[in-house]
Amino acid sequence: MSRPDLERLGAVYPRYLNAVVLHGLATAQAVGLGATDLYAIGALTFEGRMTSGELAAKTGLTTGATTRLIDRLEQRGLVRRVPDPADRRRVLVEAVEDEAVDLDDTLAPAREKLGAVFASCSPEQIAALTEHFERATPAFHEAIEAIRKAE
């Protein structure tokens, strides 16, 4: 791979990441949630129900703070507490589908604009992007883990 290509990527990529994060912050603020709360909803939506403790690990919060986080989300009807039948100390938390309406509205502009970006891609480009996202996602999660361990 030629050097100019990599240089261009190196210039573009940080700005891109910055924009993604800022969009996340703006979204959270628009729906009246903290950024961590918004992430938690995402995690619950994408990965399904999990225990309070698992959510604490994912968010990097203490278990106490996580209880409060779940309280907040439950009060807004975005999330539901379900007792774990197998271990009654545990609480399973699951996202309430259909209740994230305003969140959906807030994400609409991004969906629209990025939809346009993707729509003008060739199938080969879509394939390349999909593969990248698939590989980058675990990379970010590993980096998160490394960051937290280093603290």
Added chain:
Amino acid sequence: MSRPDLERLGAVYPRYLNAVVLHGLATAQAVGLGATDLYAIGALTFEGRMTSGELAAKTGLTTGATTRLIDRLEQRGLVRRVPDPADRRRVLVEAVEDEAVDLDDTLAPAREKLGAVFASCSPEQIAALTEHFERATPAFHEAIEAIRKAE
């Protein structure tokens, strides 16, 4: 473009974005900054000096809150206030290079892991990714603007 391709992208992409945002949050926390503060540094680094008011517009904060944001960053030596010679009401803010050492360390894991992801791409894939990032960045910024207007 075939439907299965788009479905796969639709499944992967939200998780990817979630991971990026979470990484941003974890990074901010690791260096002891708020998420907004971290974004501000990025904006100043990538776009160069700007006035306090411009920074307020970019972050979505009031000018008062932005003054405090600059105070915080200045106290840590990450940012510098420079009087605008053309208009002495204004204050230009610029990132202090070389001072973001711990931030660099915190970003190191992501750089490494994502570097590996990019390194195993063909030149064509790199080109597709770079082009995507270039087009997605303004799309996100437009979406941010739309979100804030809708509020």
Added chain:
DNA sequence: GGTAATATCTGCATGAAAGCAGAGAATGTT
């Protein structure tokens, strides 16, 4: 030159998020 508009800063107040330490409930371990 005098008044209005603009840009940043300050004081004050508030709300919200998170940590910590201990309580309560359930499970496992010997």
Added chain:
DNA sequence: AACATTCTCTGCTTTCATGCAGATATTACC
């Protein structure tokens, strides 16, 4: 059956980012 461990929750406290409204300084307009 007793004890230790695990999981979530609660009370309390602290920290901190942010808004708001007014103060101050500078520039623009008439």
